[in-house]
Amino acid sequence: MTITAEQIPGYRAGTWTIDPTHSEVGFSVRHLAISKVKGKFENFDATFVTAENPLDSSVTAKAEVASVTTNQKDRDAHLRTGDFFAAEEHPELSFVSTGARSDGGDFLVDGDLTMRGVTKPVTFKLEFGGFGEDPYGNYKAGFTASTVVKREDFGLTWNAPLEKGGVLLGSDVTINLDVQAALQQ
Numbered sequence: 466m467t468i469t470a471e472q473i474p475g476y477r478a479g480t481w482t483i484d485p486t487h488s489e490v491g492f493s494v495r496h497l498a499i500s501k502v503k504g505k506f507e508n509f510d511a512t513f514v515t516a517e518n519p520l521d522s523s524v525t526a527k528a529e530v531a532s533v534t535t536n537q538k539d540r541d542a543h544l545r546t547g548d549f550f551a552a553e554e555h556p557e558l559s560f561v562s563t564g565a566r567s568d569g570g571d572f573l574v575d576g577d578l579t580m581r582g583v584t585k586p587v588t589f590k591l592e593f594g595g596f597g598e599d600p601y602g603n604y605k606a607g608f609t610a611s612t613v614v615k616r617e618d619f620g621l622t623w624n625a626p627l628e629k630g631g632v633l634l635g636s637d638v639t640i641n642l643d644v645q646a647a648l649q650q
Contacts (some may be wrong), residue, residue, distance in 0.1 A: 473519060475596030481513040481606060482650045483526075487645035490528050491631075494616070495635025506542070506558070509531035511647055520565045524574065527559045548623035555581045574610065582618040587612045589642070604648040611641045 491505040506523040511526035530552040533544050562576035563586070572591040577584050594607030616622075616638045624634050 473593065473596075474514070476519065477482045477604065477648060478515050478517050478594070481515065481646035482649060483509070483511040483513075484605070484645045484647055485509065489641075491643075492638055493639045494638045495642070502535060502540075502604060504533055504535035504541075506530075506532050508536055511644070511646070519572075520567065522562075522565050524560070524576070525547050526561075530556055536575075549621050551581055551620075560587075566637045573621045578612075578614065578619075580620065583612070583619045585618050587614055591639075599647075605645055606648070607645045609641070611639060613637050613639050 483510075483531050488509075489505055491503060492508045493501040493503045493574055495503040506528035508529035509527065509532075511524060513522065513524045515522045530550045531545060533550065533552075535544070544550055549552075550558075551567040557579075559579045560576050562574050564575045566573050566575070570592070574589045575590060576587060576589070579585045589612045591608050591610045594609065596604065597607050615636050616634075617636060622639075
């Protein structure tokens, strides 16, 4: 199935910049095999270029590793170390799209995710929230996107064994994006 601009109400071609006050770059990972720890990056940026054909659209994005927060100061400091993100050596995470496609009604964006100096292909599944004008006359787009990566694939291998078996952290990390972007004039 091909997605066309006409099938997306309010769709406009152009360059969009992320509105960081109405967006979030978050993640979650299993903890103790019984729950999930969630975190986010407070400093991030992205540019989207929507093409006349939505499947020709592209995105580039980055997040500042030192801005990671899980609402627990000691854990956040640990995440910035060489055990995890190695913030001093690798200050940014980045994503550059390599293509977009539709699959059974889903809109998928393929691209290269770079974390801790390692680049791997990933696919984000997008869900459009819609398009519309804000009270200040800015034309906005909203969507959510998610993907799951194996943290070990990016060199995030630290873990700790649990007394009753298993390990402290799961392998799968879900990356969740809640995005609002403004069309540039």
